[in-house]
Amino acid sequence: MAAAGRRHLVRDFNHFITCYLCRGYLIKPTTVTECLHTFCKSCIVQHFEESNDCPKCGIQVHETNPLEMLRLDNTLEEIIFKLVPGLREKEEQQEVEFWRKNQPKENGRETLKCQRFGLPDGGGDGGAGGGDDGDGGDDDDYHRSDPQIAICLDCLRNTGQSGETTVSDLMKRFIRCSSRVTVGTIKKFLSLKLKLPSSYELDVLCNGEIMGRDHTLEFIYMTRWRLRGENTYPMVLEYRPRIDFG
Template identity: 30%
Template sequence: MYKTDGKATSERQTTSTAQQGGGPGGKAPPYKRARLSDVNAELTCILCSGYFIDATTISECLHSFCKSCIVKYLQTNKCCPICETQVHTTKPLLSIRSDKILQDIVYKLIPDVFKSEMHRRRDFYAKHTEEAPVSAEDRGEVVDHRMFYMANDKISLSLEYGYGDNQMPDNGLLPTSVDTTDSSVESAESMKRYLLCPAGLSILHLKKFIVRKYGLPTTYRVDV
């Protein structure tokens, strides 16, 4: 967070608006949130009619399917189920590759798919321990950095004031130019706030919360 000159900020905003163009008066058109139904077809496997699990893409045509679905299909067919592009005739599995990015998109847009799939894997490998794969995720064991949340799930945040370079040194000590007798000077610990909020909380609303919580003037810009 840092204080900005009001005039300079106004000029930057004017330039940004002019570059964006948009509707009458130079205003950008209102943002429209996309619905899941608009992209549902891009996240669904045509072989099982379900959302992608272990999304796998055919290299020749870039069409995607569930891994288990396309592997089973290629046992008796040598072409793409959608466009009929021919794959490797003798070793068709050489024509497919795992698509982690697409799978992450599915899990992030529909977190329940991730949760149910991890639960299903844990149940399966609990009964078939001799077949358990090496990867923790393949076994259904969720690690922290792979958690996906529904918009209404509760998450905990720790908010801490970030001093500018000319306000607080890296060692955490107050610079000599700051009057430590001033009651407005608070320790770093006292400036920490904790927030329990929905996972779907937008950055815009989080910034507004920070401004209110810290009592910041409107001349300050909040970066998250």
């Protein structure tokens, strides 16, 4: 009967909520779908820079692109934040400070605000990003506290597939949006702007590598753009019709 009233401490759950790689609490817990082992997102991405195997069990995750086999576990993240007091606030503050120091410069009139599919509102009433661009000083007012990032969406042609419907260039390629926007959202945005059929699939690439649907722009910037020595802004993402290698 006494055992029923035993109070559990956070350390009793550490085995389930700490990262195998860094030994700290899981930050943005990300699960490898092939073996269901979970790591901090930044830890597992850095590991996959050198290896295609799961660092815990050694299984080969993917022959060429293990990042495609990663999925964020938002439920586990919420559980960890509830178990560890102050962890959420600490991580959010560190993230805001990082992006404040590393935020790309505005590209003047080429910098546009995305307003569809979850991309933050651009202030104003959703015009085409015309001449009244209030100098970017009031961004915090209508972007909340989301860190912002500038990207350029380029059409990648000559994929070598005959008979494929081609995609065209966007009229306005430069976008400024939340760093938390995912590749899946960018694909929806492209499909809308290019008026593609709902069944039409696109690949989004950075530095020639296909990005997974769940990858955020922050994730791509940290692991593909910044770490590859790219110091130019905005970050360039390319899109093309999906290539079926099967």
